[in-house]
Amino acid sequence: MTDTVLSLKDVTLRLDGNAGPVEILHGVSLDVRRGERLGLVGPSGSGKSSLLMIMGGLERATTGRVDALGHDLSALGEDALARFRRDHMGVVFQSFHLIPTMTALENVATPLELAGVRDAFERAGVELESVGLAHRADHYPGQLSGGEQQRVALARALAPRPDILLADEPTGNLDEANGAAVVDLLFGMSARTGTTLVLVTHAPELAARCDRVLRLRDGRVDTDQARAAE
Template sequence: MTVSPSAPPTVRLSSVSLTLKGPAGAVNILRDVDLEIPQGAAVGLVGPSGAGKSSLLMVAAGLQRPSAGSVTVAGQDLGLLDEDALARFRRDHVGVVFQGFHLIPTMTAEENVAVPLEFAGRKDAFDVARAQLDAVGLGHRMGHYPGQLSGGEQQRVALARAFAPGPRLLLADEPTGNLDGETGALVMDLLFRLHDEQNTTLMLITHDQALAGRCDRVIRIQDGAITDNRATRDAAA
């Protein structure tokens, strides 16, 4: 991977807080988070369930507006965009891979990968889709529907779909949570290889410390706040 610390960060969160209303009153999900991630870097987000990791990813993706603070991704202040503009920004600059595969069951693997490219008006949508499926080792499964694919193959299709538009930022939320250990390891090898080849900034939520250790930095979140942020060479110290 090529980290460019001298370039403007791909992600900058400044004094970000997120407060949501619950049955018992206001709940503080994120608390005064400051975070910068350089272009091309990979960060592992770790911490207990309910700590705010997924909410942080949602805020970085523009899927959840913070209650306070500012979020800048790829040089764009997300707070200045309305919902339609946010959707277009995500389409062009942000890829997301979830624990669930979220493939369209009535579409083939090729069609699933081509969908976001078609929405963007790309005339080469299917050419790019085929190239991305080849890149994840599924060139021979392009015409298969999700129900005809194994869990690992479905997640590889999801990876191809996320990387196909050439996103500046890739968000991965426990992407191997539904896979067995061996299949999950293969999927993660693919994710890191594509991240490296495309120089995409990666934010990865994981409970696997070894997996987090493959990132450039490990960020620990506890009760909605960052409690540790260190380079992986120091993370075990």
């Protein structure tokens, strides 16, 4: 079995703007190994979030090839992409994207139910307990703090045991204390489950916890540096 779970070759992204086409990514190539924790950093507008979206099949590359777990994402239709993400990927955004009319437990159970898991609610309860929110299972998102909502979002993303977890500024809307708690959970759960983590962040201390840091500038890879052995 190959050790590479994500592979991008000469990926470009061009989007139509009001003033014409805008070049977002320029010939990005990279491989991400199984179990690796990769940080994507760079100034605003450098293409970090766009690159993450392409890795998850949420945005299609204009040219180039994107392979995830041996599947060419550009060859998959929207329904097949959705099924692939359901079965293999978790995504955590800066905005929590919880369903406001569902309780914390129901939010976490939803992807499990969609995947046909029979004990979806039991497993969802275990995931909520793992992020310290078993006592908030029956609360709706509007009744939870920002830190609690992000912990629910993290539990939801990891409940199906994805091969790959994509996180886009997961602490961006949190205060320092809640952000630190979410980061500890994120890295702890990734290590415990063996999930490959790709993380977009502006925080140097968060990037420093990754195994490798890829710095983007103007839609190109500027540096690609592995963390020194401790």
